[in-house]
Amino acid sequence: MQTELLxxxxxxxxxxxxxxxxxxxxxxxxxxxxKEMQRRMHAYFRAHEAExxxxxxxxxxxxxxxxxxxxxxxxxxxTGSEEEMPGVMSxxxxxxxxxxxxxxxxxxxxxYGPIEKPSFELRxxxxxxxxxxxxxxxxxxxxxxTVLLVDRxxxxxxxxxxxxxDLADPIYRGDITLAGHDxxxxxxxxxxxxxxxxxxxxxxxxxxxxxxxxxPAQMVKAAGARHPxxxxxxxxxxxxxxxxxxxxxxxxxWPEEGAFFQPLMVMGKRGRRPVSQLPIDYLYSEDWAQYxxxxxxxxxxxxxxxxxxxxKLSWTGWDFxxxxxxxxxxxxxxxxxxxxxxxxxx
Numbered sequence: 001m002q003t004e005l006l007x008x009x010x011x012x013x014x015x016x017x018x019x020x021x022x023x024x025x026x027x028x029x030x031x032x033x034x035k036e037m038q039r040r041m042h043a044y045f046r047a048h049e050a051e052x053x054x055x056x057x058x059x060x061x062x063x064x065x066x067x068x069x070x071x072x073x074x075x076x077x078x079t080g081s082e083e084e085m086p087g088v089m090s091x092x093x094x095x096x097x098x099x100x101x102x103x104x105x106x107x108x109x110x111x112y113g114p115i116e117k118p119s120f121e122l123r124x125x126x127x128x129x130x131x132x133x134x135x136x137x138x139x140x141x142x143x144x145x146t147v148l149l150v151d152r153x154x155x156x157x158x159x160x161x162x163x164x165x166d167l168a169d170p171i172y173r174g175d176i177t178l179a180g181h182d183x184x185x186x187x188x189x190x191x192x193x194x195x196x197x198x199x200x201x202x203x204x205x206x207x208x209x210x211x212x213x214x215x216p217a218q219m220v221k222a223a224g225a226r227h228p229x230x231x232x233x234x235x236x237x238x239x240x241x242x243x244x245x246x247x248x249x250x251x252x253x254w255p256e257e258g259a260f261f262q263p264l265m266v267m268g269k270r271g272r273r274p275v276s277q278l279p280i281d282y283l284y285s286e287d288w289a290q291y292x293x294x295x296x297x298x299x300x301x302x303x304x305x306x307x308x309x310x311x312k313l314s315w316t317g318w319d320f321x322x323x324x325x326x327x328x329x330x331x332x333x334x335x336x337x338x339x340x341x342x343x344x345x346x
Contacts, residue, residue, distance in 0.1 A: 087272030168205030258314030
């Protein structure tokens with residue numbers, strides 16, 4: 001890719017007039033990689049203009065859907081027609097397409113279905129995790145794992161946790177910091193994965209042991225710094241854990257059962273323009289895979305020189321995502337978690 005193209009900043013009409021267009025590509029991504037994805041995708045599209053023509057695309061500020069004020073496509077999945085939907089979408093996390101409405105309108109209807117991907121081998125940890133969508137509609141290109149960060153000094157003579165289930169041990173009462181901004185709500189990644197494996201009892205035990213919810217940036221700043229409100233265990237995304245300070249005091253622990261992860265996916269609509277193949281090709285490219293691996297978003301693609309992950313990857317799986325009303329279940333499980341926290345604090 002030409003270096004000068006990487007120096008160009010993409011611009012989108014939506015940021016000026018707020019009006020939706022018919023898109024070849026709508027690109028959502030987690031906050032930590034969003035700007036880099038926009039920059040690299042723009043350069044990739046520009047490098048292929050002579051062959052394919054211009055790509056009509058948009059990537060909003062914020063994280064996934066509803067994360068910013070400049071996204072005129074935020075409700076399109078719910079209210080839009082097939083004609084109004086983008087040819088290709090990259091999405092992830094708690095995707096709208098996992099909701100009952102989203103799945104029925106766009107996946108069960110086969111409006112979005114199998115895509116043509118570049119030829120490559122999957123990394124071994126991804127094969128073991130089982131990511132292939134049986135419907136062929138939601139195709140993972142990377143993962144967003146959660147791991148543990150341990151402050152050895154604060155841990156003292158207590159054993160470090162090795163597995164997710166260790167977080168339920170009463171020895172960690174009030175000694176765990178969770179990622180988030182609401183003391184009564186777990187992230188979907190922790191909420192659903194914990195419940196699948198350990199049931200309500202696991203959620204209640206985690207709630208009793210949790211001291212607080214902090215942003216990952218707060219955790220990284222406090223870990224190993226003898227922060228008065230810090231804890232010995234922090235639960236956060238691998239991206240932030242990799243950026244930890246004071247590595248001589250702070251250790252990343254990758255749970256033995258596998259790091260819980262959220263999927264990063266790409267979807268393609270039938271009848272889309274040929275130019276919309278470009279974002280698919282780039283999301284599965286070695287260039288993008290190498291970048292993702294370097295910042296803590298393990299890519300599904302294997303490539304020469306790729307380092308193995310510190311451990312397994314583990315997630316909810318397709319059956320869970322498609323056989324449950326996730327919105328209703330989220331409310332129900334967060335209520336269990338909230339009640340246990342209130343009880344432990346009273």
